[in-house]
Amino acid sequence: MKLSGPVSLVLLLVLTGVCAAYLTVGVLDLDPRRTTNTVTVLMDSSGGLMQTSQVDLRGMRIGRVRAITATGTGLAVRLELDAKYRVPIGSEVRVSNLSAAGEQFMDFRPTGMAGPYLTDGSVVPARQVRVATTVSEALAKLDVLNAQIDPAKIERLAAxxxxxxxxxxxxxxxxxxxxxxxxxxxxxxRDAITRLYLNGQALAENFDGYGPVIGGWAADFTEVLPEAVHLIKSFQGYSYAGEQVWDEPLGPLVQKIDQYLAVLGPDLAHIATALRPSTSVLKPVRVDAGSIIDLLSAVFPGNGTARVTLDVPK
Incomplete structure (x- = not known):
């Protein structure tokens, strides 16, 4: 069925209005039903922001940048924020890269959700703004770094x-x-090393407070150290002297005496053989040590006076 000219024109106008409304609300983010707050953020540098840059609240889109103007001390960035989002006035503001292509956006990162909150006309000071390094700045610094590298030195280092x-x-x-x-x-x-570390911590805690006491020993050690060094050196000198005396005067003398005794001394084996018949009668003799101790205990009872008992003959 073929539509008439007026109907086609009406449908075209309706389609144009729908597309315009979509572009206005969805693309240009101009929703007439939405209330907004105008907030000014003071910055030392723009960090790559543009008048259409996105504004987020911890990654959630809440508005856009509408204007960037210069001031006597830096820049004033005017934001248009959706009024339904409550942003604490003390929030940290970060300007970061939205993607690797270098698109900058502004992100509010509050530490808590307690008030007061940003309202229409609020001003965020520059001390709350953190600007990340842009891609162009990073590339410029990298280019400066590369210019300072000597290829010949790198080649020698690799060799x-x-x-x-x-x-x-x-x-x-x-x-x-x-x-x-x-x-x-x-x-x-891992468990044993952990226990060793914990034991070391416990030992350090036990030594807590003994630092001044140990430090007080420094003066005593300082006084004792020279005497100890002198004593060690003296022992060292005595050892050298004793080594020379033993090796030179006494050593040959002892060897000579041993040689003389070996020549002049009798053969003890022959003496023992000759005395064997006389000493064989001593083998049955037994000494009762217990009886001797009892006898001594009776004579000397321990009070310092000796006691003697006599048997009177009948």
Missing amino acids: ILSQGYAGREREIATLTKALTMTAQLLHDK
Whole structure:
């Protein structure tokens, strides 16, 4: 069915109005039903913000930047915020990159939701604003850093490292194995190491307050140290003197005496053989040590006076 000209024109006008309303509300974010608050944020630098940059509340979109004007001390950024969102006036304001392409946005990050809140006409001071490094600034700093690097020095450094690793494959493998075993040890003995650390903390806490006492020993150690050093040096000198005396005068003398005794001394084995018949009769003799102790205890009872008992003959 073919529509007539007036009907087609009306439908075209309706479609145009719908598209215009969508572009106004959805794209341009101009909703006539919404109430907004105009807030001014003072900044030292724009950080890449534009008049259409997005404004968020911890990542949630709440408004846009509408104007950026210069002041005597920096910039004044005028924001249009949705009035239904309550933003604490002491919130930190960060200007960060929205994406890797370098699109900047402003994000309010309150530490709590307690008031007072931003209202129409509120001013956020510059001390609450944190501006992140922009992509252009990072690239400029990277370019300056690259300009300071000498390719010849880098090449020499790489050659030195290559020479240092050449022929050291076995040592590197051993080092890698040692590091792996150390990591395994730390993993397996984690509880023991934790206990050792806690015991060390407890020991340090127990020593708390003894610092002045130990520090008072410094004067005593200072006085004793020279005498101790003198004593050690004296012992060292005596050891050297004794070593020379024993090795030179006494050593040969003792050796000579031993040689003379070996020549002049009788054969003890023959003497023992000759005395065996006379000493054999002494084998049955037994000494009763207990009886001797009892006798001495009776004679000397312990009061300092000796006591003697006599048997009177009948």
